[in-house]
Amino acid sequence: MTAIVLHDLGSRQESRAWFATAARAAAESGDDQLHAWVLGGEAMVPLNYGVPKAAAGLAERARHAGGHRPTAAATLAAAVAARAYALNHQPQQARAALADAAALMERLPEGERSDTWLTYGEQKHHVHLSHAYTTLGDTRRARESQQRALELSAPTSTMTRTLLNIDAAACSHHDGDTEQACHRTVAALAALPDGYRTGLVRRRALDLYEAIPAQHHREDAIQLDILDLPFLFSEQE
Structure with missing residues (x-):
């Protein structure tokens, strides 16, 4: 939570440091979904502050940790990867990640959709889609989201x-x-x-x-x- 707040304030180095601590703790806990969620959150620091290639790498690590089950962390990771690829001028990869995020979202259990820090509801999903589609220049879908x-x-x-x-x-x-x-x-x-x-x-x-x-x-x-x-x-x- 501290890392996310620092990210929003623009304190990039401090945010990455807190995310790194959280990622180590999550990995040591053995909770793959928590680890994926932390990595997905960390990816948004380089994503939002001009380093989309690094963001894509972190998002793919999050996707690997999250696996293929429809979980909040896996869906977040796919959506963040889509945004990173769009910013990195890789439209095919971005659209593939968007398709994965949509498929996961369709199967996401109700308990994973509530409005909390660790879940991934429809509002969060459309915020990510808005930025991804805007970056891709797909303004019709962007406006819908x-x-x-x-x-x-x-x-x-x-x-x-x-x-x-x-x-x-x-x-x-x-x-x-x-x-x-x-x-x-x-x-x-x-x-x-x-x-x-x-x-x-x-x-x-x-x-x-x-x-x-x-x-x-x-x-x-x-x-x-x-x-x-x-x-x-x-x-x-």
């Missing part, structure tokens, strides 16, 4: 809802409306309390900005939007 994830997310799930809105903005960019993408991102970030404009949320917004070709950065609409978000560029990683 964004809508469903938002329906299942509590109004107080501030970070999750913001990340889904940034995914939606990225879909607008993929579909050719870069100006709308900027407007949507600025609106999502401007609505956040100051304490939430760091870490993962900030990184995802920067990823979208950096995905926009440099020649568009000088366009008036985009420049005006970016001026509203000075914290994007003032905070040190």
Whole structure:
């Protein structure tokens, strides 16, 4: 839990250190599913902070540990692997992992679907699908998952809802409306309390900005939007 919170705050090195401790303890316990769940969580650190190849390696270790039974850990590992492959420009591997995640999700027992730290419910599933399909440029499926994830997310799930809105903005960019993408991102970030404009949320917004070709950065609409978000560029990683 400490590792996940540090990940969300953007403290990458500290998060990996806590995940490493958790992974050793899980491996020593002999609980393969717990070990797979920890490795899947650890994979999200390089996944969300610019090292998708390392994320894919950790996710595959998680898949190996989790096995082929329909468990929360195995389903999480497949979904994280799909996101990592999508970011690593390996669409075939990403779609294969998405198919595995969908098959596991269909067979996931009800007890593994509840809303806890160690389970994998429909809301979490669609959050992962949103990012995977957005990265692949499959905006129709991405929007379907964004809508469903938002329906299942509590109004107080501030970070999750913001990340889904940034995914939606990225879909607008993929579909050719870069100006709308900027407007949507600025609106999502401007609505956040100051304490939430760091870490993962900030990184995802920067990823979208950096995905926009440099020649568009000088366009008036985009420049005006970016001026509203000075914290994007003032905070040190």
